[in-house]
Amino acid sequence: MEYYLQLLVSGLVIGSIYSLVALGFVIIYKATKVVNFAQGELVMVGAYICFSLTVQAKLPFLAAFFLTLAFSFILGIAIERLILRPMIGEPIISVIMVTIGLSSVLKSLVQLFWGTQIQVFPPVLPQEPVMIAGLPVAPVYLAAFALSIILFLIFSAFFKYSRLGIAMRATAFDQQAAASMGIGIKNIFALSWCIAAMVSSIGGIILGNINGINAQLGHLGLKVFPAVILGGLDSLLGAALGGLVIGVLENVCDGAAKEFLGLGGFKDVAAFIFLVLILMIKPYGLFGAREIERV
Amino acid sequence: MHGQCGLFFRTYAGEAQLFPSRFQKIALALFFAALCLAPWAMNKYLVSILCLINISVIGAVSLNLLTGSCGQISLGHGAFFGVGAYTAAYLANLGLPFVLALPGAGLVTALTGMVFGLPSLRLKGIYLAIATLAAQLILEYVFLHWDAVTGGSGGMALDAPSIAGFAFDTDLKMFYLTLGVAVLCVLAVSNVMRTRLGRAFVAIRDYHLSAEIVGVDLFAYKLRAFGLSSFLAGVGGALWASYTMYITPEQFGIGLSVSYLAMIIIGGLGSVIGGVFGAVFITILPECLNFLAQHAGAAFTDLSGALLAMKEGVFGLVLVLFLIFEPEGLANRWRLVKAYWKLYPFAH
Numbered sequence: 001m002e003y004y005l006q007l008l009v010s011g012l013v014i015g016s017i018y019s020l021v022a023l024g025f026v027i028i029y030k031a032t033k034v035v036n037f038a039q040g041e042l043v044m045v046g047a048y049i050c051f052s053l054t055v056q057a058k059l060p061f062l063a064a065f066f067l068t069l070a071f072s073f074i075l076g077i078a079i080e081r082l083i084l085r086p087m088i089g090e091p092i093i094s095v096i097m098v099t100i101g102l103s104s105v106l107k108s109l110v111q112l113f114w115g116t117q118i119q120v121f122p123p124v125l126p127q128e129p130v131m132i133a134g135l136p137v138a139p140v141y142l143a144a145f146a147l148s149i150i151l152f153l154i155f156s157a158f159f160k161y162s163r164l165g166i167a168m169r170a171t172a173f174d175q176q177a178a179a180s181m182g183i184g185i186k187n188i189f190a191l192s193w194c195i196a197a198m199v200s201s202i203g204g205i206i207l208g209n210i211n212g213i214n215a216q217l218g219h220l221g222l223k224v225f226p227a228v229i230l231g232g233l234d235s236l237l238g239a240a241l242g243g244l245v246i247g248v249l250e251n252v253c254d255g256a257a258k259e260f261l262g263l264g265g266f267k268d269v270a271a272f273i274f275l276v277l278i279l280m281i282k283p284y285g286l287f288g289a290r291e292i293e294r295v
Numbered sequence: 296m297h298g299q300c301g302l303f304f305r306t307y308a309g310e311a312q313l314f315p316s317r318f319q320k321i322a323l324a325l326f327f328a329a330l331c332l333a334p335w336a337m338n339k340y341l342v343s344i345l346c347l348i349n350i351s352v353i354g355a356v357s358l359n360l361l362t363g364s365c366g367q368i369s370l371g372h373g374a375f376f377g378v379g380a381y382t383a384a385y386l387a388n389l390g391l392p393f394v395l396a397l398p399g400a401g402l403v404t405a406l407t408g409m410v411f412g413l414p415s416l417r418l419k420g421i422y423l424a425i426a427t428l429a430a431q432l433i434l435e436y437v438f439l440h441w442d443a444v445t446g447g448s449g450g451m452a453l454d455a456p457s458i459a460g461f462a463f464d465t466d467l468k469m470f471y472l473t474l475g476v477a478v479l480c481v482l483a484v485s486n487v488m489r490t491r492l493g494r495a496f497v498a499i500r501d502y503h504l505s506a507e508i509v510g511v512d513l514f515a516y517k518l519r520a521f522g523l524s525s526f527l528a529g530v531g532g533a534l535w536a537s538y539t540m541y542i543t544p545e546q547f548g549i550g551l552s553v554s555y556l557a558m559i560i561i562g563g564l565g566s567v568i569g570g571v572f573g574a575v576f577i578t579i580l581p582e583c584l585n586f587l588a589q590h591a592g593a594a595f596t597d598l599s600g601a602l603l604a605m606k607e608g609v610f611g612l613v614l615v616l617f618l619i620f621e622p623e624g625l626a627n628r629w630r631l632v633k634a635y636w637k638l639y640p641f642a643h
Contacts (some may be wrong), residue, residue: 066599083615090618096421100614104607105611107607107608107611108610112605269432269436272428273429276430
């Protein structure tokens with residue numbers, strides 16, 4: 001039993017990082033209807049930038065953290081301006097492929113600058129585990145979980161109450177109507193990429209503090225798909241819950257497959273089997289807006 | 296129809312011909328004669344690239360049938376290719392002759408493709424893309440963990456194919472085999488595109504509701520597209536297995552799916568000749584980078600390592616640049632070049 005509780009806890013932690021990455025994904029999809037296959041690489045770039053600033057430039061962690069956010073902001077603008085803007089009006093497959101191309105460019109840039117070995121962050125939080133309900137939990141796990149909840153609340157409030165957030169939702173709902181009400185659509189597009197890059201880099205920094213980082217971090221981006229499909233491609237709440245569910249599900253399935261079937265590496269595929277099931281039963285997810293077609 | 300000046304048709308059949316003008320027939324015949332003779336003047340390395348191109352052409356043309364012509368985005372084509380390769384290897388190791396193992400691999404892959412095409416009834420666009428991505432990862436897992444059939448991470452070996460006692464055991468012999476199958480596949484797809492089936496595919500791609508209104512059974516035709524495309528992918532995979540004679544799961548990863556998609560996008564979506572162009576381009580690109588890295592290495596030692604490390608990045612960059620600056624693909628550029636010389640020296 002304790003084995004499964006342990007799996008549950010680590011599933012929640014990794015799930016909260018999926019939630020963060022999914023949040024960025026949903027923000028881009030909500031505002032621009034672009035599906036970003038480079039989300040995992042944005043995580044990786046953020047993690048490496050923060051790593052560079054703390055370890056190689058020896059800045060204090062908080063300073064590095066905020067500098068990384070600033071860098072991600074600029075990266076987001078650059079990606080939108082240079083790559084996504086020319087793709088407006090192109091078929092969906094072209095837009096998918098342009099983000100896939102972007103992901104391999106980012107990946108090989110990271111490999112060029114930092115190599116392929118695992119790099120470890122210096123510990124920021126104390127290493128002593130905290131006891132919760134009789135289970136030892138590392139503080140960094142708790143911090144990860146708390147941070148993703150805080151960010152989710154911030155973004156929910158942002159979309160609900162701020163002028164900019166409302167403008168973003170309006171753009172997502174109907175670009176033409178939003179434009180005619182004086183909303184700068186292009187700025188909204190750029191902003192959504194900026195936010196996505198920033199939340200992803202936060203996810204990357206947390207991951208770096210837990211497991212260390214290497215050039216394979218981008219694979220995390222694939223895990224986002226089951227999470228957002230479960231929640232619904234355009235729902236923030238869905239992304240947050242979907243991430244947590246997928247994190248727990250894959251950890252527990254992995255543990256169960258190891259114990260009962262003797263199957264290794266089931267982690268990588270459990271989420272995708274689940275994904276196919278969701279798509280068959282409820283293609284628009286738990287909270288996603290259903291597209292209605294009438295003839 | 297982009298025929299030359301003075302070419303006109305009195306019958307529909309005349310217009311639907313694959314090669315409407317005598318010039319085209321002669322040019323193609325000469326091209327194939329040159330292609331058949333070329334390997335004799337090449338070294339082993341270049342012939343092996345030609346073999347890879349032939350195999351890629353099969354994969355690219357088959358994916359273009361599904362994604363370019365029927366509009367069903369598939370991120371799982373690499374895994375379907377792998378299913379073909381593994382089936383062929385398994386059948387060959389059972390002792391089945393190559394002429395039976397090749398279509399057998401195609402059939403098994405067609406079935407697999409149709410199973411993963413089932414969600415296409417309810418899913419469109421991005422949702423289907425993600426469903427096929429799941430297919431890719433699930434199949435990869437099967438390749439890696441179904442040890443009894445696939446040999447797991449150790450991979451599996453097979454002998455060079457032989458037809459009626461004639462073994463295709465050198466690159467040169469393999470070149471003719473792969474060329475023959477590739478030409479058959481290209482002709483088959485070109486012909487499918489001229490029939491009711493092909494027109495139904497295009498109707499579904501252009502607008503599924505109108506297609507349904509004019510009487511196209513969406514689900515049946517989408518499944519046929521998946522089945523046909525996977526059949527050809529399976530044949531391509533079988534050739535790949537018999538060419539490399541050793542297959543492992545990582546050969547059929549998501550990278551392969553992405554490079555097939557890149558081929559059809561760079562070549563031209565929905566155009567058969569585009570698939571061929573894309574396959575040639577994407578297969579040659581890494582070889583060119585290798586060449587460049589070697590020769591740059593002589594002058595600047597730092598650069599060659601960087602170039603090799605950047606291979607994947609260069610691939611991505613080429614893809615991005617193509618999508619931004621040449622969204623219609625090489626097939627369209629080829630058309631424009633032909634039109635230019637047809638009208639030369641009069642522009643328009």
